[in-house]
Amino acid sequence: MGNADSHDNAGFRESAGSKKNKARIQRLLDTLEAHHPDASTELDFGSPFQLLVAVILSAQCTDKRVNLVTAGLFARHPDPAAMARLSESELLEEIKSINFAPTKARHVARTCRILLEQHGGEVPNSREALEALPGVGRKTANVVLATAFGVPALAVDTHVFRVANRLGLVKSESVQEVERRLERIIPREKWSLAHHWLILHGRYTCTARKPLCERCPLTADCPEYAKLTKPGAGVKKLSP
Numbered sequence: 001m002g003n004a005d006s007h008d009n010a011g012f013r014e015s016a017g018s019k020k021n022k023a024r025i026q027r028l029l030d031t032l033e034a035h036h037p038d039a040s041t042e043l044d045f046g047s048p049f050q051l052l053v054a055v056i057l058s059a060q061c062t063d064k065r066v067n068l069v070t071a072g073l074f075a076r077h078p079d080p081a082a083m084a085r086l087s088e089s090e091l092l093e094e095i096k097s098i099n100f101a102p103t104k105a106r107h108v109a110r111t112c113r114i115l116l117e118q119h120g121g122e123v124p125n126s127r128e129a130l131e132a133l134p135g136v137g138r139k140t141a142n143v144v145l146a147t148a149f150g151v152p153a154l155a156v157d158t159h160v161f162r163v164a165n166r167l168g169l170v171k172s173e174s175v176q177e178v179e180r181r182l183e184r185i186i187p188r189e190k191w192s193l194a195h196h197w198l199i200l201h202g203r204y205t206c207t208a209r210k211p212l213c214e215r216c217p218l219t220a221d222c223p224e225y226a227k228l229t230k231p232g233a234g235v236k237k238l239s240p
């Protein structure tokens with residue numbers, strides 16, 4: 001994902017501004033909402049701390065795998081003080097079946113220490129403090145802010161990025177740009193929910209390699225579907 005293409009962006013600005021396109025975008029958002037009325041994270045957690053750890057562990061790993069690991073981990077070490085009592089190698093042993101376990105064990109161990117030393121053992125609710133924690137980037141901070149603290153935030157992960165582009169909600173190859181554009185077209189109070197709508201749609205229907213268009217409720221308004229089903233289209237490269 002590189003920088004946004006300025007020509008594409010200009011085109012999107014024009015088309016997004018048209019009445020017809022605004023109505024199309026609204027229909028897409030309404031349909032996504034109707035299909036995922038109770039959308040939320042699929043990660044299991046019982047506190048902001050557990051959510052933070054689960055999100056750090058979930059990078060490039062399935063929520064299912066993370067939940068399998070955290071079920072025992074959180075039962076034995078539910079808070080930063082308890083988890084900080086583990087050495088890094090003990091923590092690694094606990095999470096070894098997760099992708100990039102050594103790096104994540106290091107990040108979680110250091111995060112626990114920082115939470116204890118600088119935040120009284122609590123997860124901070126400011127973006128700046130969250131992003132200062134090891135292994136926490138903008139996406140993780142957004143998920144924690146939205147899910148643990150109810151702060152409107154729209155985290156763009158691989159599913160959100162792909163689905164938003166395929167649906168023509170945005171047209172950009174830049175994650176930051178996708179986040180900004182989604183924030184413009186989605187009402188602020190729906191940002192956190194919309195993040196989950198797009199993730200769930202990408203995870204279960206608009207999958208990366210073989211989107212399940214035949215069971216998708218958005219075909220009528222999806223430019224990607226129009227492209228894929230154009231007479232004589234043959235095998236097309238999916239975007240992005």
Ligand code: SF4
Pocket residue numbers: 166167205206207211212213216217218219222223224225
């Ligand atoms: S119609 Fe197909 S490409 Fe479009 S959003 Fe649905 S699953 Fe994805």
